[in-house]
Each structure stands twice: as structure tokens, then as C-alpha cells.
Amino acid sequence: MFEQLSNIRNAIPAWRSFRNLPPLARHEMKQGLLFLAPWLFGFLVFTFLPMLASLLFSFTDIKLTDNILQMPNFIGFGNWTQLFKDPQVWEIKSSTLGSLWITLKFGLIALPVGIFVPLGLAVLMNNKRLVAPMFFRSMFYMPYIIPFVAAIFLWGGMLNPETGWINRTLMAFGMPKENVPTWANDVQWVYPTYVIMGIWGIGNAMLIMLAGLQGVPTELYDAARVDGANPWQTFWKVTFPMISPVIFYNLTLSVVGLFQYFLVPLVVNNGTGRPGGSTNFYNLYLYKTAFVFFNMSYGATLAWLLFLIILVVTIVLFGTARFWVYYAGESRS
Amino acid sequence: MTKTAFTKIRNIFSTTFTTVLAISLLVIFLAPFLFMVFTSMKNQEQISTVGSPIWPAKFPKFEYNGKSLDIFKVTLPDGTTKELALLKKGQKESVFIDPKEPEAGEIAWQGSWRSLDRPWKFTFESAVSNYKEVIETINFPRLLWNTTFYALMTEIGTLISCVLVAYGFARFRFPGRDLLFILLISTLFLPGAVTIIPTYTFFQRIGWVGTWLPLIVPAFFANAYDVFLLRQYFMTLPRELDEAAMIDGASPLTVLWSVIIPQSYPALMAITVFHIVWAWNDYFGPLIYLSTKPELQPISVALSRFNGIYGSRPQLIQAGALMSLILPLILFAAAQRFFVQGIVITGVEK
Numbered sequence: 020m021f022e023q024l025s026n027i028r029n030a031i032p033a034w035r036s037f038r039n040l041p042p043l044a045r046h047e048m049k050q051g052l053l054f055l056a057p058w059l060f061g062f063l064v065f066t067f068l069p070m071l072a073s074l075l076f077s078f079t080d081i082k083l084t085d086n087i088l089q090m091p092n093f094i095g096f097g098n099w100t101q102l103f104k105d106p107q108v109w110e111i112k113s114s115t116l117g118s119l120w121i122t123l124k125f126g127l128i129a130l131p132v133g134i135f136v137p138l139g140l141a142v143l144m145n146n147k148r149l150v151a152p153m154f155f156r157s158m159f160y161m162p163y164i165i166p167f168v169a170a171i172f173l174w175g176g177m178l179n180p181e182t183g184w185i186n187r188t189l190m191a192f193g194m195p196k197e198n199v200p201t202w203a204n205d206v207q208w209v210y211p212t213y214v215i216m217g218i219w220g221i222g223n224a225m226l227i228m229l230a231g232l233q234g235v236p237t238e239l240y241d242a243a244r245v246d247g248a249n250p251w252q253t254f255w256k257v258t259f260p261m262i263s264p265v266i267f268y269n270l271t272l273s274v275v276g277l278f279q280y281f282l283v284p285l286v287v288n289n290g291t292g293r294p295g296g297s298t299n300f301y302n303l304y305l306y307k308t309a310f311v312f313f314n315m316s317y318g319a320t321l322a323w324l325l326f327l328i329i330l331v332v333t334i335v336l337f338g339t340a341r342f343w344v345y346y347a348g349e350s351r352s
Numbered sequence: 353m354t355k356t357a358f359t360k361i362r363n364i365f366s367t368t369f370t371t372v373l374a375i376s377l378l379v380i381f382l383a384p385f386l387f388m389v390f391t392s393m394k395n396q397e398q399i400s401t402v403g404s405p406i407w408p409a410k411f412p413k414f415e416y417n418g419k420s421l422d423i424f425k426v427t428l429p430d431g432t433t434k435e436l437a438l439l440k441k442g443q444k445e446s447v448f449i450d451p452k453e454p455e456a457g458e459i460a461w462q463g464s465w466r467s468l469d470r471p472w473k474f475t476f477e478s479a480v481s482n483y484k485e486v487i488e489t490i491n492f493p494r495l496l497w498n499t500t501f502y503a504l505m506t507e508i509g510t511l512i513s514c515v516l517v518a519y520g521f522a523r524f525r526f527p528g529r530d531l532l533f534i535l536l537i538s539t540l541f542l543p544g545a546v547t548i549i550p551t552y553t554f555f556q557r558i559g560w561v562g563t564w565l566p567l568i569v570p571a572f573f574a575n576a577y578d579v580f581l582l583r584q585y586f587m588t589l590p591r592e593l594d595e596a597a598m599i600d601g602a603s604p605l606t607v608l609w610s611v612i613i614p615q616s617y618p619a620l621m622a623i624t625v626f627h628i629v630w631a632w633n634d635y636f637g638p639l640i641y642l643s644t645k646p647e648l649q650p651i652s653v654a655l656s657r658f659n660g661i662y663g664s665r666p667q668l669i670q671a672g673a674l675m676s677l678i679l680p681l682i683l684f685a686a687a688q689r690f691f692v693q694g695i696v697i698t699g700v701e702k
Contacts, residue, residue, distance in 0.1 A: 020537060020580060020698060020699070021537070023530070023533065023534060023537065024534055024537060024538065026530075026534075027531075027534055029530070030530035030531045030533075030534055031531055032527035032528045032531065033527075036527040037527055037528075040526075040527070044525075044526065047524055047525060047526055048524070048526035048527070050524060050604055051520050051523075051524025051525075051526050051529065052520070052526070053520075054516050054517060054519050054520025054524065054604070055517055055520040055521070055532065056516075057512075057513040057516055057517055057572065057573050057574050058513070058517040058536065058573060058574035058579065059532075060573060061513070061570065061572075061573020061574055062535070062536075062539070062573075064573070065547065065551065065570050065573060066539060066542065066547055068550075069546075069547035069548075069549075069550040069551045069554075070542075070546055070547055072550030072554075073546050073547065073549055073550050075550075076549060076550060076553075081553070083553060083556055140377075143370065143373065143374055143377075144374075146370045148363065148366045148367040148369075148370045148371075149367075149370045149371060149374055150367060150371045155374050155378065156692075157688055158378055158381075158382065159378065159381065160691070160692075161681070161684055162381070162382070164629045164680045164681070164683070164684045164691070165677045165680060165681070166632055166633045166635075166651070166652050166655070166676050166677060166680065167633055167635065167652075168635065168652045168655045168656045168673075168676070169655065169673040169674075169676045169677045170384075172388075172655075172658070172659075172669050172670065172672075172673040173384035173385070173387065173388050173670070173673055174384055176384070176387055176388070176391060176666055176669070176670060177383065177384050177387050179666070181402070182399075182666070184383060184387055184406065187406070218381075223695055223699075226692060226695045226696065226699070227695060227696070227698075227699030227700060230695075230696040230699065230700045231699075231700055234700065264700075265699055265700060268699055269699075271541070272540070275540075275541050275543070278543065279543050279544065279545065282635060282636065286656050286659065287659075289659070289660065302543075302545060305545050306545075309548075309549050309552075310552070310640050315549050315553055318545075318549050319549045319550070321545070322543070322545040322546045322548075322549060323546060325543050325545055325546065326542070326543055326545075326546040329541060329542075329543055330541075333541050
């Protein structure tokens with residue numbers, strides 16, 4: 020899906036090509052644009068204009084109760100100076116971190132899990148020796164379709180400090196009652212708890228990686244074997260480059276998703292930031308600012324900072340892709 | 353040992369190893385389902401008893417002379433342990449009766465009956481009352497209708513708009529098309545937060561907050577994921593049929609309707625099933641637009657309130673969770689193939 024994004028240079032049309040369009044091509048363009056119209060209109064009304072409006076909001080003190088035609092009150096850079104001094108975003112020295120660092124810290128734990136667990140499972144599913152691979156594939160994918168609120172309740176029950184099966188198992192194996200983790204109630208354990216609660220979301224990535232693995236031509240493995248490569252070398256020199264596009268796809272979408280992470284803490288801890296303020300994720304702070312306290316201008320300022328951060332991170336990721344993502348064959352257009 | 357025999361043994365070993373590994377991982381992975389089913393059938397007494405079994409159970413009773421007696425595990429002087437019904441409670445000595453042979457008479461036992469353990473007996477008789485209570489408190493039929501309505505309306509919008517847009521991207525060549533396509537794909541990276549605040553403010557001012565409209569109307573304007581999936585599929589269809597129809601004088605819309613769509617059944621099915629699951633799971637939109645209208649909320653939002661309501665009654669939380677996931681699960685069982693195909697197209701295609 021993302022290869023086309025790296026071809027952006029070839030996609031930019033020259034002005035000449037519009038001016039010298041022959042009548043038949045002009046007709047085709049008209050018809051094509053007509054079919055794209057629903058999206059073009061939707062993009063304009065539900066994406067582009069709201070983005071601009073968000074930026075505009077960040078320079079005003081707009082109220083939800085204002086009249087629709089009333090001009091918002093411009094206050095200059097007030098929201099932005101507040102943002103850059105806001106300890107709820109930036110605090111790094113005290114034990115209660117700012118929401119941006121909380122998001123980063125959680126991301127550093129969740130991202131490797133989100134890549135390597137599906138990859139490991141895909142390798143297992145791709146093993147020629149596995150009996151009934153289709154059955155396992157379906158079963159590992161299946162929890163992906165469960166509503167996430169239900170998944171939180173199921174895993175939340177499993178992780179209940181007293182009655183959950185995980186702690187009961189730990190105690191059955193001889194762990195003393197006072198040493199078992201209290202999971203979502205413990206600052207040390209709350210991030211792993213969220214990671215476990217999200218583990219059912221790996222089905223999608225697993226299937227994509229599995230399809231990537233199945234797409235590696237067997238001749239390449241034969242050639243590697245003839246050359247005397249060991250399994251480790253074969254993985255890094257053959258498999259990994261061949262599946263790097265699907266890894267890149269999952270990595271990019273995971274990173275973008277993790278910057279916006281907040282629904283799980285919103286449901287599990289009611290968005291309170293418990294325990295000890297460790298679950299005040301950036302997007303949760305944004306959500307509360309805009310939709311609990313209805314401070315739309317400051318919410319929009321937070322949203323634009325998030326947008327800029329994600330933009331920069333995505334550009335950097337696409338920049339690194341040149342060095343490690345390998346698109347075999349030519350692209351279809 | 354010959355080489356082939358050695359290979360055979362090695363193959364058997366690795367087959368066993370990989371399969372056992374996969375089964376063990378799967379058991380851990382899916383254990384919460386069993387947890388949910390078991391917990392949803394427990395009664396309050398079991399929930400609040402520390403160390404009660406993981407499966408739904410109750411303390412058995414014994415009817416004796418019109419009285420309902422509790423049963424205890426009693427170690428008798430001869431060293432055997434029997435499950436006996438407590439007839440007369442005493443501090444130092446209690447009188448029991450054996451439920452298996454009540455005609456044998458009363459059994460006197462030295463010791464404090466309070467120190468005795470009670471046996472658990474498997475039962476799912478609380479299931480009915482648990483599920484009934486959940487269905488009534490959250491008005492489950494209403495939620496089911498709300499969610500289905502939401503899924504259907506947005507489904508119609510998504511299908512119509514995405515088919516049109518994908519056809520435009522797949523079959524028409526013009527300068528700037530590829531740039532527009534890149535723009536479409538890059539909206540996948542756009543954080544929803546950067547558009548939601550003005551959008552909400554706007555909908556609030558035109559009086560749409562508290563109705564379905566802000567959730568349904570945008571679905572009629574296509575989305576990147578489904579357009580990409582359909583476009584990839586359309587491009588694998590041979591152009592010859594289109595061209596033949598065009599020569600016969602068919603308009604592009606006729607070609608789309610009578611040539612492309614009939615060939616695209618798998619891709620359209622994939623979008624349909626993904627969309628139903630997505631709508632069933634959608635949380636944030638309904639949460640902000642319908643927060644003041646509980647009677648319009650879909651199942652995910654209603655379910656999330658359970659955490660607060662039923663903190664001390666996890667059996668009801670689990671029963672609610674089960675009811676919310678049963679429909680997606682049936683859909684998955686029926687349409688697995690389309691899920692897999694759809695994911696492969698979006699994730700693996702360039």
C-alpha cells in the first residue's frame with residue numbers, strides 16, 4: 020500500500036500536461052473526476068477544511084456555546100505559549116510524567132510486541148510441519164473481530180489481582196500471594212497490562228506478515244541453501260528483505276496508532292490517569308480538554324501539535340524506508 | 353540408521369513440536385473466552401468467596417425433613433472424608449447426616465463445624481438470571497437495533513461511495529490522478545484529533561450532536577482503506593470486457609454496474625464484513641456524539657459503562673461482553689474467507 024507514497028515525485032503532474040490535453044483525454048479526466056467526486060468532496064469537507072479550522076481554533080478562544088455565525092475571538096499565540104509551558108504535556112523530571120512522555124514510554128513497550136508477536140506467530144503458521152495451519156490461522160485471527168471494549172473486559176477479568184486466572188496460575192506455581200502483580204492498579208505493571216489487553220489486536224498484522232512470508236519465492240531459499248547459508252543468515256538475507264514491505268506497513272501504522280493511543284485507558288481507568296497519573300496519555304489529555312472540559316481552542320492546539328509530531332515521524336520513517344524496505348518487481352499503476 | 357529413517361524421525365519430531373507449541377499458545381491466547389463463559393454463569397455467593405473454583409459452582413444443599421441443610425467435608429474418626437449434611441450446629445460437637453444414606457441415622461462429630469470446608473458442585477443455573485438481568489438493565493434489544501442500524505446505514509454509504517471512487521482511480525487515466533491517490537492513502541496517517549474538534553463544533557452548532565447524522569453522513573464520502581482495497585481488485589480485472597462494453601455504447605456507469613461489480617463479489621464481500629465488524633466496534637464517534645442520548649447508543653458505548661455499574665459483580669460484566677461479541681463471532685465463522693482475502697489485499701499489495 021505504501022510503495023506508491025514513495026513515488027510522489029513521479030506522481031506530481033506538470034502544468035504542461037493539463038494545457039496540452041487532447042479532447043479525448045480531457046473527456047476522460049472529466050469522467051474520472053466525476054467518479055472521484057464523493058471522495059474529493061468528503062476530503063474537502065471532513066478532512067481539509069476541519070484541519071484548517073483546527074489551526075484557526077488554536078489562535079482563538081472559541082466556545083461551544085457561541086452563535087454559529089459569530090466571529091471567533093482571536094487571541095494570538097496564547098494557546099501555543101500555554102502549550103509549550105504545559106507540565107501536563109512536557110513534565111519529565113517529576114515522577115508524574117507529562118502525557119507526551121507517557122505516550123512515548125508506552126509506545127516503546129507496545130511497539131516491539133506489536134511487530135514481533137505477529138511476526139513470530141506468522142513464522143509458526145508458515146511452518147511446513149504445522150498440522151492444520153488454516154485452523155490455527157483462523158483461531159489466532161479470530162479475537163481481532165471482537166469489540167475492543169469486550170476484549171478489555173475479558174482480559175481485565177483474566178488480570179484481576181485476586182480472582183483472575185493469570186494470578187491464580189502464578190500462585191498455583193508457588194508465587195507468594197503478596198508478590199503477584201496487581202496489574203492495572205500498579206504503576207509498574209499498568210503498561211504491560213495494556214499490552215496484554217491489546218494482544219488480541221495482532222490478528223491483522225499476523226495475516227499480512229503470513230501472506231508476505233508465503234510470497235517469498237522458494238527458489239531464493241533453495242539458492243541460499245546451495246550457498247550454505249544457516250537459518251539465521253537465511254532469515255536476515257532472504258526472508259527479511261522480502262517481507263520488509265509488510266513489516267514497514269505494520270510498523271508505520273502501529274507508530275501512528277500508538278501516538279493516538281487512549282481508548283484503553285479511557286475505558287479501563289475511566290480516563291482518570293490512575294494509577295499515579297501514569298496513564299495520562301497525550302490523546303487522553305486532548306480528549307478530556309475538548310470533550311470533557313469543552314475547551315475547544317486548547318484542544319485544537321494539542322491536536323495540531325499531535326498532527327505535526329506524527330507528520331515528522333512518518334516522514335522520518337519513510338526516509339529510513341529507502342535503506343531497508345525492498346519492493347521486489349515493478350509497481351503496478 | 354539410514355539417512356531416510358533419520359529424516360523421518362526428525363520430521364515426526366518437528367511436526368509434534370510445532371503443533372504442540374501452536375496448541376499451547378492457542379490455549380493461552382483463547383483462555384479468556386472460557387473465563388468469560390465460566391464467570392458469566394457464576395452466582396454472587398461464589399464471586400465473593402475467596403478461593404472458589406474457576407468453573408461455575410454452588411454449595412450443594414440437602415433436603416431433609418423439610419429443612420435445607422448445608423453440606424460440609426467431614427473427616428471421620430476412621431480417617432475417611434465424607435460429604436455430610438449439617439443437621440445440628442454445636443460449638444464442640446455437631447450432628448450430621450449422610451445425604452447418601454439418610455436412613456443410617458445421625459452422625460455425631462467432635463470439633464467446630466466452622467473449621468470445615470464446603471464442597472462445590474458444578475452448576476450453570478445462575479446463567480439464566482445473570483443474562484436476564486443484563487438484557488433488562490441495558491435494554492439489549494434496543495442496543496442490538498441501534499448497532500445494526502448504524503452498521504447498515506454506514507455500510508450502504510461506504511459501499512456506494514467507495515465503489516465509485518475506486519472505479520475512478522482504477523479505470524481513468526489523467527494527469528494528477530496518482531497524486532490524488534497518494535493524498536487519499538496519506539489520510540490513513542492523519543490523527544483523527546486534528547479534524548474532530550471543528551467537526552464536532554460544527555455539528556453541535558447545526559444541532560446534529562445527539563443524533564445519528566454525524567456518524568452516518570461522513571460514511572457516504574468514501575474512505576482510504578476500502579477504496580484502496582477495491583481499486584486493487586478492480587485493476588486485476590481484464591480491461592477487455594470494459595472495452596467491449598464501451599464499444600457497444602455503454603456509459604462508464606453502465607460498465608461499472610454490469611461488468612465490474614458482478615466480477616467483484618469477493619472484494620465487495622470483504623468490505624461488507626470488515627465494515628460490520630468496524631461498526632460493531634466503533635466507540636469514539638458514538639461516545640462523543642451520543643453521550644447525552646443513551647437510548648441511541650450502540651452496544652460498545654453502553655457496554656463500557658458496565659465497568660462503573662458492575663464493579664463488584666463481574667459475572668454481569670462478562671455476560672454483557674459475551675452478548676456483545678456473539679454476533680461478530682458468528683459473522684466471522686460464516687465469512688472467514690473474505691476477511692483473510694481483504695487483509696491480504698490491503699497489507700501485501702504495493
